[in-house]
Amino acid sequence: MSFDSFKFISLEQSGGVTTVYLDKPPANTLDNDLYDELLRLSDQVDADSETRAVVFATRNPKIFIAGADIKRMKEYRFEKEYVNTVIARVHEIFGRLERITKPTIAAITGYALGGGCEFSLCLDFRFMSRGSARIGLPEVNIGIIPGGGGTQRLPRVVGYAKALELMLTGIHLDADEAARIGLITRACDAEKTLAEAQAFASQLAGQAPVAVSLIKQCLRESIGRSYLEGFEVEKEHCGEAVLSQDAREGISAFIEKRKARWLGK
Numbered sequence: 001m002s003f004d005s006f007k008f009i010s011l012e013q014s015g016g017v018t019t020v021y022l023d024k025p026p027a028n029t030l031d032n033d034l035y036d037e038l039l040r041l042s043d044q045v046d047a048d049s050e051t052r053a054v055v056f057a058t059r060n061p062k063i064f065i066a067g068a069d070i071k072r073m074k075e076y077r078f079e080k081e082y083v084n085t086v087i088a089r090v091h092e093i094f095g096r097l098e099r100i101t102k103p104t105i106a107a108i109t110g111y112a113l114g115g116g117c118e119f120s121l122c123l124d125f126r127f128m129s130r131g132s133a134r135i136g137l138p139e140v141n142i143g144i145i146p147g148g149g150g151t152q153r154l155p156r157v158v159g160y161a162k163a164l165e166l167m168l169t170g171i172h173l174d175a176d177e178a179a180r181i182g183l184i185t186r187a188c189d190a191e192k193t194l195a196e197a198q199a200f201a202s203q204l205a206g207q208a209p210v211a212v213s214l215i216k217q218c219l220r221e222s223i224g225r226s227y228l229e230g231f232e233v234e235k236e237h238c239g240e241a242v243l244s245q246d247a248r249e250g251i252s253a254f255i256e257k258r259k260a261r262w263l264g265k
Contacts, residue, residue: 016052016205052205067114
């Protein structure tokens, strides 16, 4: 399929990997215009059979995503209904990003603070540059809390105590410290971050698409459920995988000692 033409997003496709470049000067701030494009992009990525994995990157070498525009927040109508509508919109978009059925990787080569960090937490993996890049949730420093799912997603990645520390102090982490606590997948030399993220995406793109999607669903749908309920989710999706054409192809390829030709069905 062909993708829409976007104003703040550009795409490159190679070998099953779609690289999404965010380009909304000066700082890739999250607003309704960019949210609209991210929503459309998410639907199109899922519908595109050529896309097997997605890398999110930036055209700005210093900023991955700066989060919300703090200066514009002063113009908010400080009324409950208005504020709740703004927050609900953020949750809608980030929830849709989280539900992309293909593996998603953030290539963080600059600042990913506040909403930028929350954006990256919606993705499956985070590769981050050593050097000046920083990640964190500093909302407490201006008297608010993470409102894009950060209070829920961060503890699931780094644990309750460490998430609480990061949010209450509002500190910014470099790549090595973020990797040490498990917030990011890999700390990279700055000039290699995007290439390493794309290479990892290419590896995932070579896996069976149906199985990859169902593994993601198993993990996501089990969060918040009991141990036994999680097994029910697994049994359901395992059955789907076994009955897929990809499974028959994978079994045949194994027996015939050849590389599988995945159909994504």
